[in-house]
Each structure stands twice: as structure tokens, then as C-alpha cells.
Amino acid sequence: MPRRLPPKGDFQPDFFAASFADIPIRDQRDTMERPFFSLAKKPRFDPIEYHVGDVWLEVSANPMFGMATIWDADILLWASTQITEAIDRGMPGNRTLKFHPHNLLKSIRRETGGDHYVRLRAALERLTHTAVRTNIRANGKKKFASFHWLESWTEVTDETTGETQGMTITIPDWLFQGIVMKGGVLTIHEDYFLLTGGIERWLYRVARKHAGHQEIGWQFTMRQLYEKSGSTARFSDFAIDVRRLVELNQLPEYSLYLHRNEQEEEVINFLRRSQLGVDDPNYQFERNPKRRLTPAAVRWID
Template identity: 55%
Template sequence: MPKEIAVPTQPDFFVAYLTDLPWKDQRETMERPFFSLSKNKRTEPIEYTSPDGKVWVKVSASMEYGMATIWDADILIWAASQLVNLIEQGHTEIPRTLRFAPYDLLKALGRDPRGKRSYELLRAALDRLTHTAVKTNVRSDGVKKTASFHWLDSWKEIVDERTKQSRGMEITLPDWLYRGVLMRGGVLSLHPDYFQLTGGFERWLYRVARKHGGMQDSGFFISLPTLYEKSGSDGLYRRFKYELRKIVERDELPEYHLAWIEETAGGEPSLHMVRRSKLHPTDPAFRWEHKRDRRTPIECL
């Protein structure tokens, strides 16, 4: 289990300029149902309890803004990547507040940084992150400890009154996420192609595979009912099963190959998640080509 390290002194804020950093994701957010997987507005809460009853997550949406989505989480990944970069550069003062040009953030996430619509969508995402309430005992370390927070403590924007153009934005991360990024083993690297995945289920499956599959030679097996519960999906199980089957058939996830295992104990299918680089070179999935070589491993902390 990741160990928490001493939290460095926090300066008031950090101005983020770099847009081509290695991507880092907070590992505890990758397998639990913390985000909506749909672009449609979701107000129904997520309530998840692990099969052994030890871990639970509750996510409540704002009726006005809806629940934060897995696409909104890109902003948190960007922020985590900025913090990790500061740590790797030897900085001893790590902020919870980041200032940035929205153009740079949109460009880094592979979104159109020029259109007015992109800025409107960015503001909407920041609102959802700020108003989505999370309550969980993840990271309780064997004691009864509950954390309650929003994905962003706050966000601000400076707008030129004359031109109406944005002159910069500022976000403040919650303490739970901030400490999760800073603790030892608290982040995992993401393949850049993650941001090219358009489906919510695809994005979530990649994060689950990245969290569980790792570098294991044999990969990782997980049943569909367990995946369904972990997804927090508000759709029917049979629809979830149908969508996953299509994703497996396309086999387009970066780094990881998915295989559908039809016959398992209990009568429900399972998924086998394995890193493509661990497959035999003659396996068709080993030589998958899409945008860039998706077998390329990324260094982990």
C-alpha cells in the first residue's frame, strides 16, 4: 500500500507553463467509481462498496451542474502531472493551487485551444469538479477514517473587461487528492494515447488495466459483474456487458490487450487484461498499431 510522505511546505500558487509533461494519474482514483462515464448530465449519486465490504465510495452530483465526468478528470491528471514534475525537479515547496493559461491546458489535453466552445466546455468542467461531492474511506490504512471533499476546492478566472478574453485561470486541489499525488507510489504513468480515447467505458477500462495489469507477465483477470460494480454505471448490466464486448472486439486500448473469457465460475464472463509487450511477438495483438506504438511502456514512479 502506498505510504504517505511528509507534505512539503505549500507556496501560495504555482504558474504552470509546461504542456508536454509525462502524464501521471493518482492511482486510487483509477479503479473505483469516482466519475460519471457518460457525457450526458448525471445527477444520480454513485454508491459503491467493495465485495469484502471494506472500501466504499459515495459521489453526489450537483443538480445544477451534474456529476464530474471521466473527461473532466483530465484536468486533475494534468494537475497531478504538474506536481510530480515539481517533485522530480527537486522543489521542496509544492502548491495546491495552480495558475495557467486555458489555451495551454486545452492544448495539452489535445482539445481545440482556439474555439470559443472549448473555453465554455472547460468552464463547465471546472464547475462540475468544484461541485461534485465525494465521501470515501479509500486510503484509511486499516483505521476508521472517512474523507469528504470536492474534486476542486475552487477555481477562478481573470477576464479582460475590455476584450472579454481570458487572461488566466486558477485551480486549487483538495487536500485528499494533493496528498494522494505526493505520497510514495501515489501515481502511475499514463500512455499519451489515453487522451485520444473517446468513450467513457474505454477510458475507464484503460485506467483499471493500468492500475491492476501493471507489468505482470500473466496480466489480470476480473469478472464482468465486479467490473460493473466498480464502474459506477447507472445503466443496466446487460447494456454494460454489450458495450464491453464491443470494446474487447475493437481492442484499441493503449498498452493493454483485452480478451473476453466466456466460461468462468458462476456463469458470467471475465476480462483478461494484459500488457501488449508481454504477449508473444507472433500474437496479432502484440503488433497493434494506432497513432503510435501502443506497446511502448512508460516509466512509473
Template identity: 45%
Template structure:
């Protein structure tokens, strides 16, 4: 049985969902923001993430051919979440079978839209499809685990002359359920896509998930953050990089600070009050108004 036949057989059981190409808010699944599901490095990672904390267990495994899905690859899943939530809120039907053009995904995630960017997108889809996850999150018991890939299947759609028309992908039940539930999704700042460092991107998602818009913000021990990151770097290196991020203050919408309590280094973060007009501008990709002039 060919890959095309396999995809067609699976797709027959699902209605095709075509997302909108209009400018929409970026949304992220809270479970993906809070836990270590992705490699934070651009270099190929094949060593598994094996994370356990209380009743939460996560095992992420990669293939030698493609390597583990990265936090940059996760931009595709943010696009998926944003499209599903937008349609759901408008009362439109959604599905795990999603059609899109590469241009729509690349433009939404603020990537280039040339041939090289398209090839990188296809490589990201391959990593998302080949990365295997087993987790107890949202399962009835700590010993019960749901196993899936970020993308069950995907394919290019071509015309009679072999020219690309778009792509179709099938996302797993676990991810679909995470974004169709209003309580499990958060809006993120579109400036997130401009963050270049994997650790910065991961930290923004943690901060957005836990800090929200609370006046008092939130804080974590650096050692606890290191555990939750799933990063391969040792704690000493991780702490050094955290200090560098605090000096740069790159996270949109948040102020970071470090302090020491009982001999432990702790990262605190608090939301920066924003003008609603600036929020509207960022949603359509415009920078906030410079109030210093």
C-alpha cells in the same frame, strides 16, 4: 463575502504553483483509477454513486445545476497530477494552489483550443467544483470518511481590459496527498486522451492500475467490473458493451479477451510489449512507428 474575496482568503494561505508548459508525461492517481468516482456518461447525471466494498466506501453527489463530474472532466485532474509529479521529481516546490492557461490544459489533454473548447473547460471546472465526494480511502478507519470536492475553488484571471490571462484553482488535500506520494501515481499512455467512450476511458484506467506491465496480466469477473464502474446501465447492457470493446481492442498498450469460468464471464487483459523508442515518441504526442511496412 464575494467569491473573489473567498478565493483570495484561501489563496493567502498557499504558495502559488505554476506548472510547466513543456511536454511532460501524463500521470494519474491510482485511487482515481481503481474506484468509481466519475460519471461515465456525457449526459448530465445527478443520481449519486454510492459504492461499498469491504472497508472501502465512496459517495459521490452532484448538483442539479451542473451534474456530476465526468470521466472527461477528470482530464483536468490528470493534468494537475502530471504537473505536481513533474515538479516534485525535479525538486521544485508544489502547492494545492495551481495556475495555468486554458490552452495548456486543453493542449495537454488533446482537446481543441478554440473558444468552444474553453467554454467546455469552464463547464468541466464547475462540475469538478460542485461534485461532492465522501470516502474512507486512505482514512484510518472504515467509518471515518474524508469529504471534499475535486476542486475547492477556481477563478478566471483577467487583465485590466477584461481579457483572460488564465485560471487558478485550489485542489483538495485528499487529491494532493494522492499525487505527491510516488507510490500512489502511475504514468498513463497519452493516447488515453483520444479514447472517446466513457466506458473505454474507465476501463483503461482499471486495466492500467491492475494489469500494469505484468506478463501474466490480470482479470476480473464482468459482474465485479460492473460494480466497480458505478455505471447506471444494468449488468446485461454493461456486459454487452464490454464485449464490443473487446472486439474493437481500443485500449493503448493492452490486449483484452473474454472467457467463461464456472458460468461467469471474465475479462482478461495483458500488456503488449513495447519498444522503448515508441514509448518516447508517445510521450511527446507522436504515434508509434508502423513496423508493418
């Protein structure tokens, strides 16, 4: 599946050109491999129920707004990035962020026209009304956390022009604690935001979480991936989509390979492109993951 083109004015500096404003994109690692979000652009109202071993999670959609999607989650990635960067610079972190939507949209590599502000508001509503229950990080089989992806969001508009003057979002404590804990976030490639397919985006996050920088990468059977994805598609259709993505092999940073194991199950291997031989056509030089973002795009609320 081809990536969409970056929006006009989306300048990605050469990876050697580091500057104080360069900020690596961060993702909260607990959310990267499990089915916390809908992978479909069509509104999803059916719940997600995931139980593997002692780990479980349940995601419920609001009948008015539908379930938060993996594209909506870009807002949470932006929040993770801002919070982590602030803490790295010695600033106190906070669950509430104030920003102008133009800056957020630019940071997640979206267009900034009027229609995109409407889509942003719709995404904020889905994140606010999607309910999650899970025992991940609950420290006990009988304990669990219950939350929404956003506790609240606000917008201030000009009474005369109707133009937005700023927004705030408040993320749940479960997500905030996952961001600030040691090893709680992973840096991801900024081209992730340009991936257009839901399964494609999810596969990249799985690859980044598990294969990471390992020399031998990581692998899952097709069935394991299907069960982890929470996809509403039939297994056969899911497998077709994954095979197509393996054939295209266009994920940032990671190359995909498919083979069959001794049980004749399809297995997908994820291997970092920089770990390949330099003569391999899929090889890519390891690059600096930072990109220039607009400074002063966020304020902390006491």
C-alpha cells in the same frame, strides 16, 4: 469504439526523441479503478454509492451542474502531472496551480477554440460542485474524508476584449496527498486523452492500475467490472458495451480477451501488449511514455 483524431497541431514526437520538456502523464492511483466519476456524457444527477468490503465511497452531484465526468477528470490528471513533475525537479509542490487554459487544453489533447473554453469552464464547475465522501486512505473503518474535486477555481479576463488572461485551480488535500505520497501516481499513455467512450476510458484506467507491467496481466468477471464502474446502465447493456470494446481491442497499451470461467461467468483479461508474442497481431513494442508539453505552462502559488 474508434478514438477521435488528435487536434490540429498536436505533435507527438517519436518515443526515442527525449527532451527536457517531455513530461509523462500521471494518474492518481486511488481514483483509477473505483467509481469516482460519471461515465456518461449525458448529465448525471443520481448519486454513486460504492461499498466493497471495508471500502466505501459516495459521490453526490450538484442539481445545477451535475456530476463530474471521466472527461472532466482530465483536468485532475493534468494537475497530477504538473505537481509530480515539479516535485521530481526539486520544486515545492502546491495544491494551487496558475495556468493559461490554452496550455491546459493542449496538454490534455483538446481543441483550443472558443467553444472549448466554454466546455472547460463547465467542467471546472462540475469538479468544484461534485461532493465526495470516502474512507479510502482514511486509516480506520470509522474515519472518512469529505471533499470536492476542486476547492476553487478562478479566471482573470481582459476588461476590454473579454479574453481570458489566466486561471487558477486548487485541488483538495485528499487528492494532493495521494499525488505526493510514495507510489501515489502511475504513468499513463497520452492516447488515453483520445478515447471517446466513458467505459472505454475507465477500462483503460482499470487495466493500467491492475495489469500494469505484469507478465500474466489481470482479470475481472463482468459482474465485478460492473460493480466497480458505478455505471447507471443495466448490467446487460454494460456487458454489451464491454464485449464490443473487447472485440475492437483498441485500448492503448493493453489487449483485452474474454472467456468464461468454470462457473460460466464472463471474464475479461487485461494483458499489456508488449507482453504478447512478437508474432501476435496485438503486440506492440514497449515505448517511452513521455510526450512534449508546452514549457512554463504552470506556476505555483505560495
